[in-house]
Amino acid sequence: MRVIVLGSAAGGGVPQWNCRCPVCTLAWRRDGSVRWRTQTSLAVSADSESWVLLDAAPELREQILSNPSLHPRRPGRHSPIAAVVLTSGDVDHLAGLLCLREGHRFTLWAAEDTLRQVAASPVFGVLDPSLVDKRVLPTDESTRIAGLTMSPFAVPGKVPLYREAEEQEIERESGSVIGLEVSDGRGRLCYVPGIAHLTPALAERLGGADVLFLDGTAYTDDELPRLGLSPKTAARMGHLAITGDNGSMRAFVGTRAQRHYIHLNNTNPVLVENSAERATVEDAGWTVAHDGLEIVM
Numbered sequence: 001m002r003v004i005v006l007g008s009a010a011g012g013g014v015p016q017w018n019c020r021c022p023v024c025t026l027a028w029r030r031d032g033s034v035r036w037r038t039q040t041s042l043a044v045s046a047d048s049e050s051w052v053l054l055d056a057a058p059e060l061r062e063q064i065l066s067n068p069s070l071h072p073r074r075p076g077r078h079s080p081i082a083a084v085v086l087t088s089g090d091v092d093h094l095a096g097l098l099c100l101r102e103g104h105r106f107t108l109w110a111a112e113d114t115l116r117q118v119a120a121s122p123v124f125g126v127l128d129p130s131l132v133d134k135r136v137l138p139t140d141e142s143t144r145i146a147g148l149t150m151s152p153f154a155v156p157g158k159v160p161l162y163r164e165a166e167e168q169e170i171e172r173e174s175g176s177v178i179g180l181e182v183s184d185g186r187g188r189l190c191y192v193p194g195i196a197h198l199t200p201a202l203a204e205r206l207g208g209a210d211v212l213f214l215d216g217t218a219y220t221d222d223e224l225p226r227l228g229l230s231p232k233t234a235a236r237m238g239h240l241a242i243t244g245d246n247g248s249m250r251a252f253v254g255t256r257a258q259r260h261y262i263h264l265n266n267t268n269p270v271l272v273e274n275s276a277e278r279a280t281v282e283d284a285g286w287t288v289a290h291d292g293l294e295i296v297m
């Protein structure tokens with residue numbers, strides 16, 4: 001299986017268009033200490049011929065342009081993108097669908113709640129229903145998608161930001177936020193860009209993967225309030241922090257998975273390559289994913 005990190009940032013990207021937090025300030029300066037990052041998406045393939053996108057970031061067109069594996073290969077209209085799987089209905093995960101509107105046949109897989117969201121927005125009607133098959137991806141069973149076995153599982157999370165007025169419940173495994181386990185029969189990849197907290201069962205499942213891409217939104221739970229950027233803690237945004245007693249870094253000590261943080265918010269100091277925080281996560285066995293990172297497993 002091949003895995004390409006198309007984008008590795010949380011909502012807003014790095015730098016964020018309207019931000020001069022300490023990390024964005026370094027990124028705007030382009031001095032090499034902070035890589036620019038687009039919003040989170042992976043491309044996975046069993047045969048390097050057809051590819052499945054895990055989430056569709058707003059920068060999808062740019063991500064396709066930067067990755068030759070996703071370029072059209074045959075005369076006329078063609079794309080190796082066979083399917084898209086969404087892990088939530090957040091804008092940073094589904095806006096890229098609008099880049100796939102020009103007459104290409106593919107299958108869109110997502111939780112029922114997310115598909116309902118897509119159906120409720122007339123803009124997504126540009127995905128011609130005669131070409132784009134929209135299918136519910138059932139949790140706790142396996143679905144074959146382009147030669148890969150996709151096993152989704154519910155994770156604690158919340159409704160998308162634009163629907164928060166409806167419901168404020170965060171820590172529930174409601175099925176609207178999912179994690180994905182992807183296998184080609186040999187390697188097992190887990191991709192969980194958003195998770196509000198880790199249950200023991202989830203920690204065991206994720207720690208046993210060959211390769212894990214996990215929610216690395218915030219280094220500390222109070223990162224945004226402390227910078228005066230938002231009153232919301234990471235937990236309030238549906239993301240478990242890297243550090244702290246219940247943080248992700250501590251939870252995976254000694255596990256076998258090759259571990260990568262993804263969905264990195266632009267405020268996260270691990271994005272600064274020479275920072276103490278970057279050294280801390282690397283010492284704990286994590287890498288900080290970047291756009292273009294490729295893994296063959």
Ligand code: MLT
Pocket residue numbers: 010011012090091092161194237238
């Ligand atoms: C999140 O991960 O919390 C969302 O991307 C927030 C947003 O939509 O900006």
Ligand code: MN
Pocket residue numbers: 010011090092093263
């Ligand atoms: Mn997000």
Ligand code: ZN
Pocket residue numbers: 015016019020021022023024025266267
């Ligand atoms: Zn910023």
